[in-house]
Amino acid sequence: MIISLFRLAYQNLQVKHLRFYIILISVSIVIGALFASSLLILGIQHSLDEGLSKLGADLLVIPKDSLVAMKSALLTGEPSAFYMDSGVLAKIRALKGVKRVSGQIFLTSATGECCVMGNSFLIGFDPTDDFTVMPWVDKKADSAFPADGAIIGAMSPWEIGDIVKFYGIPLTVWGKLERTGIGLYDNAIFFNIQKAYEMSDYSQSDKSIKPLAPLRGKISGGLVQLEVGAKIPFITFSILKENPELKAVTTGNIATSARQTTVAVFSGIIALIVVLVLSNILMINAIYSAVVNERKRELGIIRAIGATRPDIFKLIIYEALLTSVMSGFVGMLIGGGLLKIFQRSIVFYLRLLNIPFILPPVEIIGLMAGGAILIALLMGISGSAYPALVAVRIDPHETMKQGL
Amino acid sequence: MSEFIRTNGLKKIYHVGDQRVEALKGVDLEIAQGDFVVFMGHSGSGKTTLVSTIGGLTRPTEGTVLIEGKNIWKLNDSQLSNFRNRKIGFMFQSFSLLPTLNVLNNVVMPAIFNSNSRKKDTDALKSKAISLLTDLDMKSKVNSFPSELSGGEQRRVAIARALINDPEIILADEPTGELDIRTEKEVIEICCQINNVYKKTLIVVSHSLTWLEKAKTTIVMKDGFIYKDLADPVQAIMNGVCK
Numbered sequence: 004m005i006i007s008l009f010r011l012a013y014q015n016l017q018v019k020h021l022r023f024y025i026i027l028i029s030v031s032i033v034i035g036a037l038f039a040s041s042l043l044i045l046g047i048q049h050s051l052d053e054g055l056s057k058l059g060a061d062l063l064v065i066p067k068d069s070l071v072a073m074k075s076a077l078l079t080g081e082p083s084a085f086y087m088d089s090g091v092l093a094k095i096r097a098l099k100g101v102k103r104v105s106g107q108i109f110l111t112s113a114t115g116e117c118c119v120m121g122n123s124f125l126i127g128f129d130p131t132d133d134f135t136v137m138p139w140v141d142k143k144a145d146s147a148f149p150a151d152g153a154i155i156g157a158m159s160p161w162e163i164g165d166i167v168k169f170y171g172i173p174l175t176v177w178g179k180l181e182r183t184g185i186g187l188y189d190n191a192i193f194f195n196i197q198k199a200y201e202m203s204d205y206s207q208s209d210k211s212i213k214p215l216a217p218l219r220g221k222i223s224g225g226l227v228q229l230e231v232g233a234k235i236p237f238i239t240f241s242i243l244k245e246n247p248e249l250k251a252v253t254t255g256n257i258a259t260s261a262r263q264t265t266v267a268v269f270s271g272i273i274a275l276i277v278v279l280v281l282s283n284i285l286m287i288n289a290i291y292s293a294v295v296n297e298r299k300r301e302l303g304i305i306r307a308i309g310a311t312r313p314d315i316f317k318l319i320i321y322e323a324l325l326t327s328v329m330s331g332f333v334g335m336l337i338g339g340g341l342l343k344i345f346q347r348s349i350v351f352y353l354r355l356l357n358i359p360f361i362l363p364p365v366e367i368i369g370l371m372a373g374g375a376i377l378i379a380l381l382m383g384i385s386g387s388a389y390p391a392l393v394a395v396r397i398d399p400h401e402t403m404k405q406g407l
Numbered sequence: 408m409s410e411f412i413r414t415n416g417l418k419k420i421y422h423v424g425d426q427r428v429e430a431l432k433g434v435d436l437e438i439a440q441g442d443f444v445v446f447m448g449h450s451g452s453g454k455t456t457l458v459s460t461i462g463g464l465t466r467p468t469e470g471t472v473l474i475e476g477k478n479i480w481k482l483n484d485s486q487l488s489n490f491r492n493r494k495i496g497f498m499f500q501s502f503s504l505l506p507t508l509n510v511l512n513n514v515v516m517p518a519i520f521n522s523n524s525r526k527k528d529t530d531a532l533k534s535k536a537i538s539l540l541t542d543l544d545m546k547s548k549v550n551s552f553p554s555e556l557s558g559g560e561q562r563r564v565a566i567a568r569a570l571i572n573d574p575e576i577i578l579a580d581e582p583t584g585e586l587d588i589r590t591e592k593e594v595i596e597i598c599c600q601i602n603n604v605y606k607k608t609l610i611v612v613s614h615s616l617t618w619l620e621k622a623k624t625t626i627v628m629k630d631g632f633i634y635k636d637l638a639d640p641v642q643a644i645m646n647g648v649c650k
Binding site: 308 | 456465497499506516
């Protein structure tokens with residue numbers, strides 16, 4: 004094959020193996036870490052998006068001062084308790100453009116009760132107007148949902164037919180939800196809202212347990228589904244106008260907030276990767292500065308026989324690009340491979356932290372792979388640009404004077 | 408022979424630290440097309456600086472270099488690179504082959520910077536390189552790397568490289584330096600052929616007296632000047648004027 008500028012760059016890489024491998028290993032590690040952590044973050048966000056889309060609600064109406072607790076509940080399944088008057092449901096239901104409203108009430112189980120390990124997130128819902136729990140029942144008993152029935156989240160330890168007891172009220176596990184990816188649903192126990200009121204009553208009478216607040220006539224929040232074509236801002240405005248003590252948030256807002264939370268959780272890793280990227284750029288710069296210095300003679304010859312300054316610039320940049328692109332591919336293989344090998348352990352660990360994880364779709368992984376290669380390319384260009392500029396200033400006459 | 412290369416009042420001043428070095432002190436020179444010129448003179452006389460100024464490698468401090476009537480130092484960097492690439496074949500002091508490339512690729516190297524050759528069929532380029540290497544008795548070494556060649560073989564490859572773009576001028580700076588006598592004679596013979604057979608204008612810088620027998624024109628330099636009034640420059644050199 005006849006030589007070309009690109010091939011000349013490739014041939015040059017084969018001479019200084021050590022330098023090539025130093026850059027390859029170092030950039031591969033950075034790209035591998037970047038690719039794997041991006042996959043993790045996007046995987047978590049993807050599963051949250053999936054889960055939130057399964058809520059089927061356009062708006063979430065909650066007490067004004069409980070937004071943070073609600074987000075925490077949705078994201079991690081952390082038991083939360085906040086209440087508002089259940090009468091607001093009827094007012095919201097009456098608004099034009101509202102299709103359905105479903106109320107839910109949140110309770111935190113008492114610890115130390117028989118057969119219950121730790122705190123459980125208890126949610127009372129109304130099966131007659133529900134559209135967010137029943138559609139996601141994955142496994143269930145043959146009978147219809149009974150008055151004392153419970154539906155457990157995918158992460159709950161119980162099985163169908165088990166009897167669980169909270170605040171003196173026994174519940175029979177009737178169904179199990181499919182995994183939604185949002186902590187609230189995957190860890191909770193759903194039952195008829197009437198049972199929640201009974202639990203509240205029982206807690207008031209049994210002096211041995213910490214009483215719940217009086218809950219009759221209360222709910223924690225309402226899930227609102229709008230008619231097709233209804234404008235979310237308009238409905239939100241209408242709800243808040245009549246109920247200034249409430250907060251109405253879209254599930255999109257929660258997803259954004261969840262993304263920010265995820266990024267915050269991984270901010271340490273991201274910061275480390277940024278530092279590694281910068282230090283690799285400096286390393287590439289140092290290596291290519293040495294390369295240019297050592298190859299002054301050769302670059303002088305090339306200039307003398309007709310290479311323009313842009314040709315010399317391209318020659319150095321091509322070398323760096325070839326190395327960094329190869330490093331990018333190796334890094335992705337390492338990062339992706341390690342993630343695949345340890346996927347079970349990682350998912351298990353994340354679930355212990357109540358953080359959902361589902362690998363993003365292939366097209367998103369493809370885009371991330373492209374992004375990782377692009378970052379490797381940018382590292383190569385940034386690191387070699389200055390040495391390349393030094394190289395173009397090499398005086399070919401000096402090479403003649405030095406006797407080549 | 409018609410005037411092909413002309414320099415007018417060519418001066419070159421280098422600044423080395425606080426020192427001001429006048430390498431050329433106003434050189435006026437004419438070289439005809441097809442000439443075979445040898446520049447002789449002691450080290451530091453300005454030979455290499457003059458040749459590299461003519462070759463578009465060193466910008467003069469003052470004066471002009473006209474090639475076919477065109478002042479090459481009025482060209483921008485890209486035009487000057489193009490000029491060097493198409494008009495001049497360089498043979499440098501010592502070994503100047505790229506160690507990462509085999510003989511064939513070293514020879515075709517200048518062609519990758521030639522905008523005309525870029526459009527050419529690579530097979531034609533390869534054939535031309537092999538033809539040149541055959542003429543130089545190097546056909547069997549096309550796939551060898553510079554480290555596998557002797558000094559004389561490396562010079563032949565450098566000659567083939569200088570000819571690949573079919574330039575009109577060949578500039579050779581000490582092309583036989585560091586060679587044994589037998590190999591030096593071989594290289595000089597090849598240079599004669601380049602001048603006679605390929606009809607190239609050959610400009611050689613050398614300390615070796617062996618060139619004097621073959622050169623059509625001998626120019627003696629001393630302290631940045633050309634000795635113009637030497638009746639017999641060869642004899643002057645032999646007598647040690649320029650040593």
